[in-house]
Amino acid sequence: MMLYDFIDIELRKLKGKGTYRTISVSETPQEPRIRINNKECILLCSNNYLGLANNPKVKQAAIRAIERYGVGSGASRLVSGSIKPHRQLEERLAGFKGTEDAIVFNSGYHANLGVISALAGRGDVIFSDKLNHASIVDACILSRAKIRRYPHRDIDTLERFLKTASHTPLSGDTTHHASRKLIVTEGVFSMDGDIAPLKEILNLAEHYGAMVMVDDAHATGVLGENGRGTLEHLGIINMDNVIQMGTLGKAIGSFGAFVTGSKKLINYLINKSRTFIYTTALPPSVCAASIAAIDVIENEPELRQELFKKVSYFRRGLKDASIDVMSEESHIIPAFIGDSKKTEEVSRKLLEKGIFIQGIRPPTVKEGTARLRITLMATHEWEDLKYAIEIIKGIIK
Numbered sequence: 042m043m044l045y046d047f048i049d050i051e052l053r054k055l056k057g058k059g060t061y062r063t064i065s066v067s068e069t070p071q072e073p074r075i076r077i078n079n080k081e082c083i084l085l086c087s088n089n090y091l092g093l094a095n096n097p098k099v100k101q102a103a104i105r106a107i108e109r110y111g112v113g114s115g116a117s118r119l120v121s122g123s124i125k126p127h128r129q130l131e132e133r134l135a136g137f138k139g140t141e142d143a144i145v146f147n148s149g150y151h152a153n154l155g156v157i158s159a160l161a162g163r164g165d166v167i168f169s170d171k172l173n174h175a176s177i178v179d180a181c182i183l184s185r186a187k188i189r190r191y192p193h194r195d196i197d198t199l200e201r202f203l204k205t206a207s208h209t210p211l212s213g214d215t216t217h218h219a220s221r222k223l224i225v226t227e228g229v230f231s232m233d234g235d236i237a238p239l240k241e242i243l244n245l246a247e248h249y250g251a252m253v254m255v256d257d258a259h260a261t262g263v264l265g266e267n268g269r270g271t272l273e274h275l276g277i278i279n280m281d282n283v284i285q286m287g288t289l290g291k292a293i294g295s296f297g298a299f300v301t302g303s304k305k306l307i308n309y310l311i312n313k314s315r316t317f318i319y320t321t322a323l324p325p326s327v328c329a330a331s332i333a334a335i336d337v338i339e340n341e342p343e344l345r346q347e348l349f350k351k352v353s354y355f356r357r358g359l360k361d362a363s364i365d366v367m368s369e370e371s372h373i374i375p376a377f378i379g380d381s382k383k384t385e386e387v388s389r390k391l392l393e394k395g396i397f398i399q400g401i402r403p404p405t406v407k408e409g410t411a412r413l414r415i416t417l418m419a420t421h422e423w424e425d426l427k428y429a430i431e432i433i434k435g436i437i438k
């Protein structure tokens with residue numbers, strides 16, 4: 042055996058299981074129709090839900106910011122300072138979410154890693170939904186806290202875990218601070234499209250003295266009357282008590298992520314969050330683009346309405362053909378297939394017919410639950426959606 046032979050062995054195993062990954066190359070922006078691998082097709086797997094990634098107002102804001110501030114930000118903000126759009130974006134996000142303050146991170150992955158490991162450490166306990174995103178799973182491990190993964194959306198088990206943690210003295214080093222409890226959940230679950238029972242979680246958190254962090258990557262800009270996310274959607278108004286994370290690369294169409302909450306929390310993260318401290322800050326143009334996108338989200342609610350009209354139409358089309366769409370709570374439409382190889386095959390056949398939907402397979406989802414994760418944009422043409430439904434029906438059967 043040569044030193045790197047394990048790579049061939051591992052990759053062969055993935056191919057055998059139907060979970061080998063390759064990356065397609067698009068020559069066009071993330072639009073309802075793209076040209077990918079030299080083929081024109083309808084894109085049905087982008088998180089660019091509102092079409093803002095190629096919106097003229099958003100692009101113009103980025104171009105103007107490049108002309109004014111240049112391209113790179115030079116260093117961590119704690120070293121060479123913020124460039125104006127960094128702070129303007131944070132103020133805009135706090136206003137948008139109705140919280141005291143906000144902090145911007147370089148991606149959702151960075152945000153989850155940085156926030157969770159700053160809030161919980163050795164001797165603390167993190168309660169994490171079993172279907173939470175990989176970045177949350179990794180963050181929990183990185184934190185060195187004890188991890189209790191509760192079954193998906195299972196409030197009763199969460200309560201049992203909280204109760205146990207409250208009665209059991211924690212092992213490990215608890216001398217550095219009183220032990221903390223942190224509940225972490227996605228708002229809208231990225232691969233299943235269902236929504237966390239946040240009201241119940243917040244009630245439990247209050248009763249058992251736990252912090253709550255919501256990863257609202259997929260709801261930000263989309264859910265709620267004003268697009269403010271899952272809390273608004275569920276009518277939860279006490280925002281400052283909740284640590285809300287959101288991403289800027291999905292509905293907001295730009296790049297990066299943010300956390301909103303009290304001023305005290307944001308100050309703490311500036312000082313303690315290693316993925317904020319030890320990395321070069323986002324380019325100012327990206328921040329300017331995000332600000333322009335939030336303006337669009339606030340001023341053009343019809344984009345959200347259009348998205349949901351199309352989602353309802355699409356979901357109905359699949360259900361009429363007895364395709365299992367798993368949940369109906371949000372704009373994410375998972376179409377269940379099960380077997381990874383079959384999912385790969387379906388995805389390939391769809392591409393031949395001009396429809397791009399990536400198959401979602403383990404380890405992103407549990408073994409035996411592979412699926413197509415269908416996501417629409419507010420800007421899709423009705424004709425294209427009608428065509429896609431017919432083709433999917435024919436191929437999945």
Ligand SMILES: Cc1ncc(COP(=O)(O)O)c(C=O)c1O
Pocket residue numbers: 147148149150151153174176227231256258259288289290297298
């Ligand atoms: C729920 C969730 N959290 C976090 C992330 C990471 O965000 P980012 O892509 O900005 O790193 C994603 C997706 O990428 C996600 O779906």
